[in-house]
Amino acid sequence: MTEEPLDLTPLYRVLEQYRAQRGALIPVLQKAQELYGWLPKPVLETIAREMRVPLSQVYGVVTFYAQFYLTRRGRHIIRQCDGTACHVRGAGRIISTVENRLGIRAGETTPDYRVTYEVVYCLGSCGLAPVAMVDDQVVGHLVPETMVKIVDQLQ
Ligand code: FES
Structure with a gap:
């Protein structure tokens, strides 16, 4: 099954709200997961870049908390x-x-x-x-x- 292209526009809206807040990584990841149902790589890369956090740190958080999903989930x-x-x-x-x-x-x-x-x-x-x-x-x-x-x- 082919993957639909990922629209990052709603993610940028979320990032606009949180960009200035320190320590907002987890809420941003939660919002992103609400938007996409899981956390695809381009989403994590965008979050890391825009929040100025190393990608390794983003992966560290996502793999630590069971609430985050790195693989696509069912409807x-x-x-x-x-x-x-x-x-x-x-x-x-x-x-x-x-x-x-x-x-x-x-x-x-x-x-x-x-x-x-x-x-x-x-x-x-x-x-x-x-x-x-x-x-x-x-x-x-x-x-x-x-x-x-x-x-x-x-x-
Ligand atoms: S064992 Fe408690 S709900 Fe199934």
């Missing part, structure tokens, strides 16, 4: 819980079913960037086990068939 993010409560209620079977359905392993993104599928270890909703977050929605009492239906509906 939809599914986080399947496989913590203890969810595991004993069959999360493992849901995970293998979804992996088969999407043709990827947990932790990967489909080649068309439709879905990123992740496994996490407790979403704080153990009473609803097994649980997944589908984008911003918590879905509980899952069975593999329900999850397949949900996955198929994501565009």
Whole structure:
């Protein structure tokens, strides 16, 4: 799949707001990630240049914090819980079913960037086990068939 060209105009708008502020690197990176969904190399290079920070320092920050992504994410993010409560209620079977359905392993993104599928270890909703977050929605009492239906509906 070909990458769409990256429009850096909105990033320059963000940089305009923060350029004069010392220590604004993290908020700028957060805003940039909101704009692009992840942090592509040209975005990091632009931020480093415009904020007058070494690129190595920018990479240092981005790799230190788990909130930043250096690879492109899917349009939809599914986080399947496989913590203890969810595991004993069959999360493992849901995970293998979804992996088969999407043709990827947990932790990967489909080649068309439709879905990123992740496994996490407790979403704080153990009473609803097994649980997944589908984008911003918590879905509980899952069975593999329900999850397949949900996955198929994501565009
Ligand atoms: S173990 Fe799955 S929500 Fe807590």
